[in-house]
Amino acid sequence: xxxxxxxxxxxxxxxxxxxxxxxxxxxxxxxxxxxxxxxxxxxxxxxxxxxxxxxxxxxxxxxxxxxxxxxxxxxxxxxxxxxxxxxxxxxx
Numbered sequence: 669x670x671x672x673x674x675x676x677x678x679x680x681x682x683x684x685x686x687x688x689x690x691x692x693x694x695x696x697x698x699x700x701x702x703x704x705x706x707x708x709x710x711x712x713x714x715x716x717x718x719x720x721x722x723x724x725x726x727x728x729x730x731x732x733x734x735x736x737x738x739x740x741x742x743x744x745x746x747x748x749x750x751x752x753x754x755x756x757x758x759x760x
Contacts, residue, residue, distance in 0.1 A: 669743045677748040682755050689742040691751060692734040700728045706757065707731060713753045719746045721754075 669677075674686055684693045697703040707723055710733065714720045722734040735751055737744035 669740075669745070674743045674748075677745075681748065681751050684751050686743075687734075690734050690736040691743065691747055692732060693751070693754075695731045695733070697729045697731070703729050703731050709757050710754055713757065714750060717746070717750050717753065719750050721750065 671686075674691075678684060678686060678691065681691075681693075684691045695703075695706065697706065703725055707725065710721065710723065719735075719737075722736075724732040724734075726732065733754065735747040736742065737746055
């Protein structure tokens, strides 16, 4: 996906940003349990789409999601579709 297309697709998402050949978003939760529950919800959505984010849980209540399509070594429509589905879980 070309950068212009990625930037256009990004406008349909909430608080995601382009970083190199990925899109990423940070989430903050009230506690560790909420953060882990969110990760589990993301896992369910990702499994159904067969497209999996990199997930980082840090400082006990923060989650960073990073999406890219390894097969194309960059961004694809699948990244933006999954990001939109994740946005429906929590607006962050």
